[in-house]
Amino acid sequence: MERHLIDQRYELRTLLGSGGMADVYLAGDEVLGRKVALKLLKDRYAKDEEFVERFRREAKSAAALSSPYIVPIFDRGETDDGAYYITMEFLSGGTLKERITATDALRPQAAAEVALQVAKALKTAHVR
Numbered sequence: 001m002e003r004h005l006i007d008q009r010y011e012l013r014t015l016l017g018s019g020g021m022a023d024v025y026l027a028g029d030e031v032l033g034r035k036v037a038l039k040l041l042k043d044r045y046a047k048d049e050e051f052v053e054r055f056r057r058e059a060k061s062a063a064a065l066s067s068p069y070i071v072p073i074f075d076r077g078e079t080d081d082g083a084y085y086i087t088m089e090f091l092s093g094g095t096l097k098e099r100i101t102a103t104d105a106l107r108p109q110a111a112a113e114v115a116l117q118v119a120k121a122l123k124t125a126h127v128r
Contacts, residue, residue, distance in 0.1 A: 001112050004029070006027065006038060006040070006079060006083065006085055006102075007079050007085070008031070009030050009078050010027040010028065010029055010038050010085070010087060011027055011028040011030060012025045012027050012035065012038065013025065013026045013027055013028060014026045015099075016042065016095075017095065020039050021041060021042060021045055021051060021054075021055065022039045022040055022042060022045075022055070023039070023040050023042065024037055024039050024040075025037070025038045025040065026038075026090060027087070028086070029074075036074060036087045036088065036089065036090050036091075036092040037071070037087070037088045037089065037090045037091075038085055038086070038087050038088075039081060039085060039086040039088070040085050040086075041055050041083065041084040041085070046084055047082070047085060052084060055066075055084050055086070056076070056085070059073060059076035059086045060076075061125075062086075062088075063076070064128060065124055065125060065126075065128055067120065067121055067124040068118045069118070069120045069124065070121050070124060070125075071088045071089050071091065072078070072088060072089045073086060073088050074085070074087045074088060074089065075087040096114065
C-alpha cells in the first residue's frame with residue numbers, strides 16, 4: 001500500500017467517517033509521532049471559494065474553543081495540490097452513532113450523560 005502524506009506530515013491511515021463537505025481519517029502525525037483525526041475537504045468543494053472559506057472559519061472557530069467536551073484543533077492547512085485539511089485530537093472508542101448501533105439504544109442514564117456533555121459543549125461555543 002502506498003503511503004499517502006498530507007502536507008508532507010500527516011499519513012492517512014483509515015477512513016473514519018464522511019460528511020457533507022469532508023472526510024475524516026485516522027492519520028499519523030509524522031512530526032510529533034502521534035495519531036490524529038484529519039478532516040479533509042472533499043475535492044469537489046476545494047475549488048469553490050465559498051466552501052473553502054466556510055472550512056477555514058470552522059477551523060478557526062473550533063480552535064478558539066477550550067472545553068473537555070470539544071475536541072481540540074491542532075492544525076489546519078492547504079497542500080500544494082489544493083487540498084484543505086484540519087487536524088484534531090484523535091479519540092479512540094468509536095463514534096456515538098457506532099455506540100448506539102451496537103446496542104440498539106442507549107440506556108436512559110447514558111443518554112442523559114451524552115445530552116449533558118453536548119449541552120456543555122454548546123454552552124462553551126455560545127459563550128465564545
